[in-house]
Structures are given as structure tokens and as C-alpha cells.
Amino acid sequence: MTSLSNDVLLESRGLTVRFGGLFALNELNIDVRNGEVLGLIGPNGSGKTTFLNVISGVYSASAGKISLGGIDITREKAHNISSYGLSRTFQRSRLCLSLSVFDNIALGAQRTLNNGLWHNVVQRKAFAAEARKIAEEARELLGVFNTALPDKLFDPAISLGMIDRRRVEICRALIGKPKLVLLDEPSAGMTHDETDQVVDEILGIRKSLGGLTIIIVEHEMGLIERVTDRCVVLNYGKKICEGKFRDVAADPVVREAYLGQA
Numbered sequence: 001m002t003s004l005s006n007d008v009l010l011e012s013r014g015l016t017v018r019f020g021g022l023f024a025l026n027e028l029n030i031d032v033r034n035g036e037v038l039g040l041i042g043p044n045g046s047g048k049t050t051f052l053n054v055i056s057g058v059y060s061a062s063a064g065k066i067s068l069g070g071i072d073i074t075r076e077k078a079h080n081i082s083s084y085g086l087s088r089t090f091q092r093s094r095l096c097l098s099l100s101v102f103d104n105i106a107l108g109a110q111r112t113l114n115n116g117l118w119h120n121v122v123q124r125k126a127f128a129a130e131a132r133k134i135a136e137e138a139r140e141l142l143g144v145f146n147t148a149l150p151d152k153l154f155d156p157a158i159s160l161g162m163i164d165r166r167r168v169e170i171c172r173a174l175i176g177k178p179k180l181v182l183l184d185e186p187s188a189g190m191t192h193d194e195t196d197q198v199v200d201e202i203l204g205i206r207k208s209l210g211g212l213t214i215i216i217v218e219h220e221m222g223l224i225e226r227v228t229d230r231c232v233v234l235n236y237g238k239k240i241c242e243g244k245f246r247d248v249a250a251d252p253v254v255r256e257a258y259l260g261q262a
């Protein structure tokens with residue numbers, strides 16, 4: 001990874017993921033710059049979610065390398081990668097619906113927690129202080145999304161509507177103070193207006209956090225156009241184009257692959 005500059009937070013080189021004979025990712029070189037919102041777009045089955053899965057440790061790379069903040073994370077387990085500052089949301093909600101909003105958000109705070117058995121069982125006061133601190137931070141984050149949500153901190157997640165569940169998932173991704181957040185189809189299961197609202201809220205929080213780096217996978221091109229600094233376009237697991245949305249959208253190769261029109 002000698003090419004890594006200070007400007008690049010995540011770098012993949014020759015990244016390949018194979019499922020049997022299928023190349024879901026095929027020698028992919030992607031740079032994600034510090035502080036940018038990168039859109040990852042492409043037709044169905046082009047490898048977008050596989051890329052998120054392999055950089056977050058859900059899938060193993062068949063070949064190639066990934067580095068995050070200069071650390072080689074290619075063979076790291078998901079929990080280690082998260083401890084290096086990468087968090088994510090999923091296409092389908094992964095909330096534990098029977099647990100409270102607080103419990104769900106606290107699951108995302110592992111990176112900043114002192115959570116050894118000794119600490120939790122014997123150091124009861126320190127443990128309680130940590131839980132209070134997470135509750136405070138969770139309230140603060142929830143309040144940025146929806147001023148009514150902090151009062152629901154100890155309600156079961158199942159009692160929330162879809163848009164608030166998505167907000168809780170995003171708070172879970174943000175509570176551990178990540179450097180890089182992966183958003184996998186934030187519009188899934190929500191109306192156009194709800195998606196716009198939540199994404200505006202994320203961008204507002206991003207600003208207040210001083211420029212969090214985000215990779216967003218999304219089929220809603222209006223949303224991609226509105227929120228991204230740059231886009232990478234995949235087709236059959238390969239990068240076919242990158243640049244500003246308006247430039248990639250006008251590229252004939254992209255139009256043929258993605259929009260079905262040359």
C-alpha cells in the first residue's frame with residue numbers, strides 16, 4: 001500500500017471477491033478520500049453491496065488488498081475493522097426490535113467502550129457511568145434527527161415507525177465516532193420524502209461532526225446527485241467510470257451499462 005496518501009482514507013487495490021466461478025468484484029481499485037461523500041452506483045448485481053461487505057469484513061477477499069487509514073484490514077474480522085473506525089447500515093433493517101432504542105444504539109458503541117468482564121462485573125460504578133454517558137450521547141444524536149426521539153430512548157424499537165427505525169440505525173452507526181460510515185440503500189423501505197428528510201439529517205450531522213467520510217450505495221439517482229461529491233460506477237464487479245455525478249451520468253459507457261441507453 002505504498003500509494004496511500006494522507007488524503008485517502010480507504011484504499012482497495014486489485015480487490016477481488018469470487019463466489020465459485022462468479023467474480024462479484026474483479027480487481028477493483030477504489031480510493032475513498034478523507035471527508036468526501038462517495039456514491040457507489042451501478043446496475044443490479046454489479047457488486048456494490050459486495051464491496052461494502054468485503055471492506056467491513058462480512059465477506060473475505062479472494063485477492064487484493066484493502067487499507068483503512070493506512071492499516072491493512074484485508075484479513076481483519078468485522079469487529080476489528082469496526083474498532084478501526086468503520087461502521088455501516090444495512091439494506092434491510094438490522095435492529096433488534098424487542099430491545100430498547102438505547103440497547104440498539106449502545107451496540108454501536110463497542111469501539112469506545114471499556115467492556116471487559118472485569119470492568120462490567122466488578123467495576124460497577126465505572127460501568128454505570130459509561131452507560132450514562134452512552135445514554136447522554138444517544139439522546140443528543142437522536143435529538144438532532146427528531147426532537148421527539150430522545151424521550152423514546154427506553155421504548156422498544158418495535159414501537160417506532162420506519163423512518164425513526166432508520167434514524168436509530170444511523171445513530172447506532174454514528175455513536176462509536178467512526179471515521180467512515182457505509183450507507184447501504186438508505187432509501188429502502190421509505191418514501192421519497194422520508195428518504196430526503198433522513199439524508200438531510202445525516203448531512204447536517206456530518207457537518208456538525210466536521211466532515212465524516214461516507215460511502216453511499218443507492219438506486220435513487222436524485223439522491224446520489226444531491227448528496228455525493230464523487231461517484232464510482234461498477235459493472236460486473238469492475239469500475240467502469242468515476243467522477244462527479246453529472247459527468248458519470250453523461251458518460252456513454254455508464255449510460256449503456258446502467259441506464260440501458262447509449
Ligand SMILES: Nc1ncnc2c1ncn2[C@@H]1O[C@H](COP(=O)(O)OP(=O)(O)OP(=O)(O)O)[C@@H](O)[C@H]1O
Pocket residue numbers: 019022023024042043044045046047048049050051
Ligand atoms: N453470498 C453470495 N453468494 C453468492 N453470490 C453472491 C453473494 N453475494 C452476492 N453474490 C452475487 O455477486 C454479484 C454482485 O452482487 P451484489 O449484491 O454485490 O450486487 P449489487 O450491485 O449490490 O446489486 P443490487 O443493486 O441488486 O443490490 C451478484 O451476481 C450476486 O448474485
